[in-house]
Amino acid sequence: MACLVRSWIPLLFLQSFLVAIAFGSNEGEEFSEELLLKPLPDRKVLAHFHFENRAPPSNSHGRNHHLFPKAISQLVQKFRVKEMELSFTQGRWNHEHWGGFDPLSSMNAKPVGVELWAVFDVPQSQVDISWKNLTHALSGLFCASINFLESSTSYAAPTWGFGTNSDKLRYGSLPREAVCTENLTPWLKLLPCRDKDGISALMNRPSVYRGFYHSQRLHLSTVESGQEGLGSGIVLEQTLTVVIQPETTSVETNMQPSWSLSSLFGRKVVGSCVLAKSSNVYLQLEGRLGHESKNVDTEIEAHKLWMNSDFDLSLKPDRVIRESSSLLFIFDIDKSSDSEPFDLGLTWKLPSKWSCEQAPLHASRFLMGSGNERGAIAILLKATESQEKLSGRNLTTDGRCTIKANIFQIFPWYIKVYYHTLQIFVDQQQKTDSEVLKKINVSPSTDKVSSGMLEMMLELPCEVKSAAISIEYDKGFLHIDEYPPDANQGFDIPSALISFPSHHASLDFQEELSKSPLLSSFKEKSLVRSYTEVLLVPLTTPDFSMPYNVITITCTIFALYFGSLLNVLRRRIGEEERFLKSQAGKKRGGLKQLLSRLTAKIRGRPIEAPSSESPAAESSFLSSKLIFKIILVAGAAAAWQYFSTDK
């Protein structure tokens, strides 16, 4: 009996396992689409599209995809990607006016061009190979030259400066990469409704790319299921952040421009994507406006919120949520239809002004020095207004108030940085390393092999007004084949990343909003970070026509020299006259004479009488024929011998 029970147990396990799989697949994939609109203090409007696609854990063999893009799940499976982020950006995020201390800016303010980082779930030795294959796969998927990141001179392996601590992390960026329709189209094709229906239908290419800033981001992370036998689930987050200037007709300069979705994008939303679990549009109003009204309890108060003396909304919000410093209107677009499209508009009645929360320090970077030989890079951190509010949070053990700032920077190999020249100035006074520099990690570059990387952790006093870091470098020389076709334009140094490890941004909603992935991601604490400008370094570019000039000049000189020298050496002055005389003496047939001269030239002998010449040639020809015959027969005999003895 015991034996019987023992054999049953595994079967029971198997059964429960199968049931788990069945339920797991029933749970299904989830897709949600959201749009956040936010008027910005400098008369622009921010539109943040957020699409989230979740694939639940299932067994890794034979996953069925309904909504989740197959291309992405194959990518994750093949290269064992644990977490990955790819962004395509043009324009620079204005930290002062568009915000620097909210989750939106810390997650979506990206460096110009393409930025890619990925964490792999493979043995340490295979990480670089996986990275290389991943870059190629992504370049095919997104129509961009991401494959340039495969070479070891263009990526780095940050240890702690990037914010994600993993030894299997690789980071690379391409500042020069163009971002255009061909990148957005494959990105949209990953969505279940593409750009045909729902919120994504708003993405009219010319209006998106006319904006001041557009950043298209794809973030994927795997979620371990914890169950054995089940693979990991994938969360794919796709965002597009656009900053657009609405067209205004009003002449008043201090008046905020009024806008509507159709005036921003030239399109309206006609119904939600039917495959989406939730389709919401949010309107966030920041600053003074948020504080004005305290109670949202009664219907009249709510009405006052969206139709008051300051501004009008064209549609009634479904819900209103208050945050510590802002108001959030929620609209559900399920109700819109072809006959009644969703076209949210905001009309300002009175001039209003507000400001955004800013990061503790504002970072900028610039080049110093002149000439084509050497220079210096400086990173300047300036205190912002919001610093007073934030300070006091980070008290060290000895009671000092400090701000921690991480700096992560990649240098291409042709920027040969001298790390010993690192200087740190706090409030224009030079400080020694031990005073402010808490941690530093340097990996020097190797010519044409790997790029250099600098990670620094600064600990600055809270009352700091400005801090500057400078480092000197020499400009390297490239091989003539390594120059790009537009070398005269200069070379880019990728953006530096400044992050504040002890500051975290989050929006503090009073209500529970587990339904919305966008708002719940805002609720989570995210690291405050900002990217600096891309630097353009002019390198010495050769005169590309120089090799050609050198070749032509040398050839001319050689030809002149050897031509005249040979002429002098070989010419016999008396010869020509004698030849002419002899020709006048002998009168032979033209063709025969020509032939004899030709044979004489070939043989290098003086002209002989034709009669004496021919028999000798005949005999030598005969003898060669004879030798050939003998060799042939001997060969045949040898072959015969070989094959007969082979047995």
Add this chain to the structure above:
Amino acid sequence: MKFLILVMLLCYSFAFSSGDTTIHTNNWAVLVCTSRFWFNYRHMANTLSLYRTVKRLGIPDERIILMLADDMACNARNEYPAQVFNNENHKLNLYGDNVEVDYRGYEVTVENFLRVLTGRHENAVPRSKRLLSDEGSHILLYMTGHGGDEFLKFQDAEELQSHDLADAVKQMKEKRRFKELMIMVDTCQAATLFNQLQSPGVLAIGSSLKGENSYSHHLDSDVGVSVVDRFTYYTLAFFERLNIYDNASLNSLFRSYDPKLLMSTAYYRTDLYQPHLAEVPVTNFFGSVMETIHTDSVYKAFSSKTSNNKINSEMPVNQLSEHDELQKANIPNDELKTEKQKCPYTQMRVDLHEKLEKFENVDTVVNLGIAVMVFVVMISSSLL
């Protein structure tokens, strides 16, 4: 045994030589804009116009390799972001919503171009960046940029020479990567680029003869630069009148070029191309028109031979070579027999193998054969 190997080699060569009788399976297009910098806007517009045309005529995106050397659509100088026009009336946005650029920017190099043609890529290169044509493919290769006597400039930094192009095409032919290839080049002195071509099945059209320039068609004062080249403009004018079902011949395309309008003389090299141009529809290269086969009975697996036969008979007369007709005559309609029938080479090999199996003293036969050969050699040498 050595004799057998010889026979096998002969058989192989027979099989290879019969390669060009394969039927047309699919269409590919490689469209290359080799010029960088904003003032070369027209070259990108040329390429994108062709891209739009071949897409409209049925070649899907995955069978188009589009190489653009610079970004004009989202260029900071472009007054119309994410839009490219080839006419000053701005009626048609060539960039549309669905462009897939396979190679762009610094990736457009002579090396990558030759790699695409010859198919010699690194392992990691994704499928969308490869020309995965086969021996039944018709390929359109369109190139535009700045050229000269027997060369075409890439990105103002490199050159593709006529020898390179000819070598690549030769390699493609040997690797059986195409059945027919049409090269269309819109550059100055385009005709000189075809001088070294030798491979059969190649048709070439150039916008200008040696010593002639290819001119742009008109300037768009809103965009600020010339937007299209003359040769491409008139090619498009021809294609805009067509739809996928039209049967216009290559000859009518070639005749449509007027040297007065082009301000250069279009050049056609047809000596490597067998079929008669008047009978080849333009959609053979610029579109993808699939033959539909009507069957009365239900579809059966393994009856590919008979369906092949049907495709051939429905195709235009010019595509039927003599070999095809012979094959057609040989294939009986009875399905059982068709299944049994194998390719002549395998049949021959099987027969030979069977005979040799029956033979017991193979070695003596071989030795005797060699002895006979020795005699033959001796006789021939004494005759010399």
